[in-house]
Amino acid sequence: MGIPRGSARLLIEEAKARPFSGSVLQLGRSSVYFGWHDLERWARKHGFALAATGPKPSHDPRLAAQGCIADDTLFHALGFDEVRSCDLEAWEGADYLFDLNGEVPAELHGRFDAVFETGTIVQVFDLPRVMANLHRLLRPGGRVIHCAVPSNNHMDLGFYMLCPTFFADYYQANGYRIETQLLCEYFSWWLDGRLYTGRWRVWDYRPGLLDHLSYGRYGGAQAATFLVASKLEESTGGVTPQLGQYRSAWNSFRADGSQGAAAAVESADRAARTRGSALERSPVARGTHRPVAVVLKRLAEIARRLLPRDLPTPKMRV
Numbered sequence: 242m243g244i245p246r247g248s249a250r251l252l253i254e255e256a257k258a259r260p261f262s263g264s265v266l267q268l269g270r271s272s273v274y275f276g277w278h279d280l281e282r283w284a285r286k287h288g289f290a291l292a293a294t295g296p297k298p299s300h301d302p303r304l305a306a307q308g309c310i311a312d313d314t315l316f317h318a319l320g321f322d323e324v325r326s327c328d329l330e331a332w333e334g335a336d337y338l339f340d341l342n343g344e345v346p347a348e349l350h351g352r353f354d355a356v357f358e359t360g361t362i363v364q365v366f367d368l369p370r371v372m373a374n375l376h377r378l379l380r381p382g383g384r385v386i387h388c389a390v391p392s393n394n395h396m397d398l399g400f401y402m403l404c405p406t407f408f409a410d411y412y413q414a415n416g417y418r419i420e421t422q423l424l425c426e427y428f429s430w431w432l433d434g435r436l437y438t439g440r441w442r443v444w445d446y447r448p449g450l451l452d453h454l455s456y457g458r459y460g461g462a463q464a465a466t467f468l469v470a471s472k473l474e475e476s477t478g479g480v481t482p483q484l485g486q487y488r489s490a491w492n493s494f495r496a497d498g499s500q501g502a503a504a505a506v507e508s509a510d511r512a513a514r515t516r517g518s519a520l521e522r523s524p525v526a527r528g529t530h531r532p533v534a535v536v537l538k539r540l541a542e543i544a545r546r547l548l549p550r551d552l553p554t555p556k557m558r559v
Contacts, residue, residue: 243272244315244359247427247441248389250283250559251467252319255386257289259420259469261320263354266378268341268361270326270333272301273315274436276308280318291318300334303434321355341374342367351380359388360465363399369481372411376478384471385417389425393464405446406485408468414482417470422446423556426462442555443467448485453551460550 244252255261277296284291294317298305313324328335339345342365356378365371375385391402405424412419424446429438444450446466451459483491 243274243436244312244388245274245429245436245438246279246283247425247438247443247559248359248467249273249275249280249315250287250441251423251425251443252315252386252388253284253287253289255421255469256319257287259384261316261355262322263383264323264325264352265316265321265355265357266337266349266353267312267316267324267326268356268358269328270300270335271312271315271357271359272304272436273299273310273312274304275310277310277314280310280315292320294318301434307433307435309435316357325353341365341371343370345374345377350377353378354380354383355386356383357386357388358390360390360399362387363391363401363403366400368401369479373478376415376472376476379472381472381474381476384420384469387466387468389465389467391463392424392466393459394461395463395465403466405451405466405468406448408466408470409446409448410482410485410488412468412470413485414480415478416473416476416480418473420469420471421467422469423467424450425465425467427465428462440558443557443559444553445556450552452486458550 281291294314297311297314299309299311301309312326316324325337326333326335327337327339327341329338329340331338337346337349341361356375358375362368362371362375379385387408390408391398392405393402395402405422409419409422422445424444425441426443427438427441429436431437454460
């Protein structure tokens with residue numbers, strides 16, 4: 242797990258919009274893949290004043306040798322007063338040791354103003370339990386920060402790659418206030434134990450944004466979810482969400498009967514099933530002449546992978 246340039250700049254944006262203070266708990270110690278001067282330069286670009294702090298080198302000797310700063314240096318600079326970390330083992334010097342597959346220590350319930358993770362949750366097998374544990378660790382009014390959690394093309398980095406709708410549906414079901422949710426896209430590479438990325442393309446995520454890309458059209462870039470959600474007094478951590486597109490269909494059924502539900506399902510799934518080339522929408526491709534239709538369908542699938550993706554202009558590049 243770690244924090245490259247794009248993550249840092251999104252954290253700066255969040256700190257600028259909703260200032261950080263108090264205590265933050267990291268799930269695992271974060272490897273920071275940049276130096277102090279990089280952070281200063283990005284803060285100036287975003288018009289954000291870093292808190293005065295003495296830069297410390299990374300806890301990873303390989304990164305320290307390259308001038309990368311420590312995780313607590315970053316979080317103090319962003320405004321937090323106290324920086325803690327938890328892990329399963331002591332190998333990176335975490336402050337608390339426990340397994341997120343089980344119960345978190347009772348003395349840590351409601352202890353933190355923010356819980357930060359950058360992909361740790363996809364490495365914990367009992368995903369419902371870890372989400373409930375994040376809720377327990379936060380005080381009411383605190384924020385959970387999912388920073389660049391793998392959503393696409395991160396094979397075997399963990400047990401899961403989580404679609405953006407996972408976060409949207411979970412936090413809505415549990416009464417959190419979603420402050421921001423972004424879809425991030427980038428290409429990355431490793432050198433000497435350090436993660437590098439090019440500029441990130443970032444979109445505001447809303448459910449349905451990617452429906453038409455669901456079946457093989459997303460592309461080869463890596464994608465991740467950045468989400469910040471605030472715990473309210475009435476928030477819960479154990480409500481099991483239902484997938485949003487089907488929830489909409491069920492609501493339509495209750496309001497309009499089966500015809501309305503069918504229309505809602507068709508609307509949610511139409512882009513994935515019918516977008517593509519004109520060949521795919523032709524009567525022949527829909528099955529009038531079966532042997533020809535198979536060939537045309539295959540050609541349509543090739544076209545879908547080669548044609549530009551239909552996504553709005555990115556909100557920002559970081």
